[in-house]
Amino acid sequence: MASISIQNVYKNYGALNVLREFSLEIEDGEFVVLVGPSGCGKSTMLKILAGLEPASGGRILIGGRDVTDLAPGDRDIAMVFQNYALYPHLTVRDNIGFGLKMRGIPAAEIRRRVDEAARILAVEHLLDRRPKQLSGGQRQRVALGRAIVREPQAFLMDEPLSNLDAKLRVHMRAEISALHKRIGVTTIYVTHDQIEAMTMADRVVIMKDGLIQQIADPDTLFQKPKNLFVASFIGSPGMNFLSTAPADGAAIKLFGKKVPVNVSADRLKQAHSNGGIVAGIRPEYISTEGGGTEFIVRPSLIESLGSEKYVYFDAGEHTFSGLNDEEARKGLIARLAHSSPLAEGEELKLSFDPARVHLFEGRSGEALN
Amino acid sequence: MRKRKLIDLARPSRQHWLGYILLAPAVILVAAIIAYPLLISIDISFQDVKLPRMGAARKPFTLENYQDLFSSPEFWHTCWVTLKLVVVVTTACLAVGLATALLVNNRFRGRRIARLAVALPWAVPEVIATVIFAWIFDSSFGLMGWLFIKLGLANQMVAWFSDTTAAFWVVATTMVWKGYPFVSIMCLAGLQSIPEDFYNAAKVDGASALQRLRWITIPSLMPVLGVTMVLVVLWVFRDFSIIKVLTDGGPLKATQTLSIMTYNEAFGFFKFGYASAVGVITLLLCVIASMAMLGRGSKAMY
Numbered sequence: 157m158a159s160i161s162i163q164n165v166y167k168n169y170g171a172l173n174v175l176r177e178f179s180l181e182i183e184d185g186e187f188v189v190l191v192g193p194s195g196c197g198k199s200t201m202l203k204i205l206a207g208l209e210p211a212s213g214g215r216i217l218i219g220g221r222d223v224t225d226l227a228p229g230d231r232d233i234a235m236v237f238q239n240y241a242l243y244p245h246l247t248v249r250d251n252i253g254f255g256l257k258m259r260g261i262p263a264a265e266i267r268r269r270v271d272e273a274a275r276i277l278a279v280e281h282l283l284d285r286r287p288k289q290l291s292g293g294q295r296q297r298v299a300l301g302r303a304i305v306r307e308p309q310a311f312l313m314d315e316p317l318s319n320l321d322a323k324l325r326v327h328m329r330a331e332i333s334a335l336h337k338r339i340g341v342t343t344i345y346v347t348h349d350q351i352e353a354m355t356m357a358d359r360v361v362i363m364k365d366g367l368i369q370q371i372a373d374p375d376t377l378f379q380k381p382k383n384l385f386v387a388s389f390i391g392s393p394g395m396n397f398l399s400t401a402p403a404d405g406a407a408i409k410l411f412g413k414k415v416p417v418n419v420s421a422d423r424l425k426q427a428h429s430n431g432g433i434v435a436g437i438r439p440e441y442i443s444t445e446g447g448g449t450e451f452i453v454r455p456s457l458i459e460s461l462g463s464e465k466y467v468y469f470d471a472g473e474h475t476f477s478g479l480n481d482e483e484a485r486k487g488l489i490a491r492l493a494h495s496s497p498l499a500e501g502e503e504l505k506l507s508f509d510p511a512r513v514h515l516f517e518g519r520s521g522e523a524l525n
Numbered sequence: 526m527r528k529r530k531l532i533d534l535a536r537p538s539r540q541h542w543l544g545y546i547l548l549a550p551a552v553i554l555v556a557a558i559i560a561y562p563l564l565i566s567i568d569i570s571f572q573d574v575k576l577p578r579m580g581a582a583r584k585p586f587t588l589e590n591y592q593d594l595f596s597s598p599e600f601w602h603t604c605w606v607t608l609k610l611v612v613v614v615t616t617a618c619l620a621v622g623l624a625t626a627l628l629v630n631n632r633f634r635g636r637r638i639a640r641l642a643v644a645l646p647w648a649v650p651e652v653i654a655t656v657i658f659a660w661i662f663d664s665s666f667g668l669m670g671w672l673f674i675k676l677g678l679a680n681q682m683v684a685w686f687s688d689t690t691a692a693f694w695v696v697a698t699t700m701v702w703k704g705y706p707f708v709s710i711m712c713l714a715g716l717q718s719i720p721e722d723f724y725n726a727a728k729v730d731g732a733s734a735l736q737r738l739r740w741i742t743i744p745s746l747m748p749v750l751g752v753t754m755v756l757v758v759l760w761v762f763r764d765f766s767i768i769k770v771l772t773d774g775g776p777l778k779a780t781q782t783l784s785i786m787t788y789n790e791a792f793g794f795f796k797f798g799y800a801s802a803v804g805v806i807t808l809l810l811c812v813i814a815s816m817a818m819l820g821r822g823s824k825a826m827y
């Protein structure tokens with residue numbers, strides 16, 4: 157187990173800047189998740205960390221030791237790959253013991269450690285099979301077994317659950333978290349799925365186009381997103397965005413009402429001239445109970461999920477098209493616990509607490525509050 | 526109601542008809558040019574035929590050809606030469622082919638040219654390649670003799686084709702040169718289908734380049750290598766032109782393989798019955814050898 161320090165690492169493929177000035181300090185035993193849309197450089201970062209790709213610049217320390225130019229095998233890390241990379245010609249036992257064998261550890265010791273790892277992951281009965289004869293979840297466990305049997309300083313995992321079906325993914329997610337609690341090895345986990353990031357991480361690193369957007373624990377990320385991208389990426393369904401204008405004093409105009417906010421009037425004016433003000437309200441913070449700012453809508457679509465309802469309605473004058481067109485076209489969503497019947501096209505009174513409103517500057521996307 | 530077609534191939538119960546119809550010309554052709562001569566030669570091998578003629582009366586059934594064959598030292602010697610050649614050439618082809626495939630599978634400048642160069646002998650017609658090698662190993666002004674003298678391995682020009690051992694190795698060398706590109710191309714295709722993450726995982730696990738070759742590359746190539754080996758073995762078994770042009774089986778029948786013997790008995794001594802017996806035995810050996818190798822190969826994988 158060890159701390160990991162990534163200092164100003166960047167990576168170019170020719171003229172393409174895949175990673176830009178990536179710095180991250182990871183504590184001993186921490187579970188850090190790198191999350192971001194596909195192509196943002198997560199896998200590249202992990203490969204650089206593993207030594208499978210050279211960095212174009214910067215330094216990497218594992219347990220205080222500079223490993224920037226060290227061979228992957230000398231870094232004392234283990235990696236779990238998206239497609240597991242299990243060798244089809246070896247049995248599960250030989251697959252798990254592969255790393256130990258390559259390091260010349262005596263056969264009896266390998267046997268003992270493989271048995272131990274297999275017991276932890278409940279794959280003892282599969283040891284004599286070949287990967288082809290295993291289900292997706294079992295292969296996933298074997299791949300994990302190959303990592304833990306080495307007792308490395310750190311685990312690197314690159315989208316390890318993305319080949320599993322939805323139900324198994326939830327199950328394995330919990331199992332990986334439990335495994336981490338149990339053996340406590342520093343883990344860096346890459347995913348494009350924000351739910352995985354939120355549920356598993358001690359700390360989440362959100363990336364976009366090779367740049368870190370925010371590093372924070374899941375709660376902070378949800379409550380205080382640093383910019384529009386983070387706000388839109390975290391949460392399901394995503395945050396509602398409304399383009400708005402400042403009212404008199406520390407307040408904004410929303411649905412024809414004056415909504416007080418904890419941002420100074422000057423700051424609001426400045427943001428307004430800087431690409432406009434964008435207000436963000438999470439679907440879960442819109443309710444039918446009244447209080448706070450109330451407004452009337454005509455739902456265009458109502459989806460019932462049994463325990464809750466998703467109410468879609470038009471943003472009208474507040475339509476914000478800064479993120480992408482699709483986002484703007486679907487309108488706004490309220491997530492209601494309301495169980496009485498609601499009808500599409502019928503007037504509905506909704507409300508939100510002004511304290512729950514996030515404000516962003518239009519051009520830079522930076523959060524104002 | 527729509528009129529029913531006479532032969533409606535789209536009917537579920539007739540789905541397989543189209544396959545047979547499309548296959549028929551090929552099957553008929555193969556039957557005419559392979560199966561029919563094969564049956565004829567099996568038939569002839571059980572008769573005392575000197576020179577067969579169409580429409581000639583059948584000779585009585587006899588096992589004489591086979592009895593002669595199995596009691597002839599020449600036949601056993603030829604079997605031994607064939608076996609030696611098969612083992613030497615196949616081993617060398619696999620080794621050289623795999624090595625060159627590994628080489629040109631790396632990323633480097635000029636890789637396309639290198640791949641082309643590796644495959645080049647494959648494109649040279651067999652007879653031309655053999656003639657070139659005959660010149661290279663010429664006993665009075667061949668390149669190889671000159672090279673041996675320059676390197677101090679010999680004092681004077683080597684008479685490659687009058688020494689039994691030397692002649693065998695010249696034949697083997699020529700066959701390897703002509704045969705390895707096939708192995709190389711097959712291996713290259715196999716190498717490219719090995720997932721990059723296999724190597725990444727092994728690197729993270731601390732495997733050296735040699736260990737990666739031993740534990741990932743070779744096992745992953747096994748299915749390809751197995752099939753390739755069978756094809757190379759069969760090629761060595763049946764190849765005729767290289768030996769015919771280079772040594773014609775000599776000196777002292779040191780390079781006479783079963784296919785050369787078949788030819789010599791038939792068209793040299795006009796003993797067609799006897800030659801057919803050799804041919805049938807060759808066929809049986811090929812079938813047995815390939816079945817043994819394919820059976821083992823497919824069981825060993827996965």
Ligand SMILES: Nc1ncnc2c1ncn2[C@@H]1O[C@H](COP(=O)(O)OP(=O)(O)O)[C@@H](O)[C@H]1O
Binds near residue numbers: 172196197199
């Ligand atoms: N070997 C390479 N050569 C050129 N570009 C690459 C290479 N590998 C990755 N990239 C590019 O780098 C970017 C980041 O890739 P990657 O790290 O795999 O993203 P992800 O976050 O989806 O894992 C992508 O735009 C990809 O096209």
Ligand SMILES: [Mg+2]
Binds near residue numbers: 198199200315
């Ligand atoms: Mg990736």
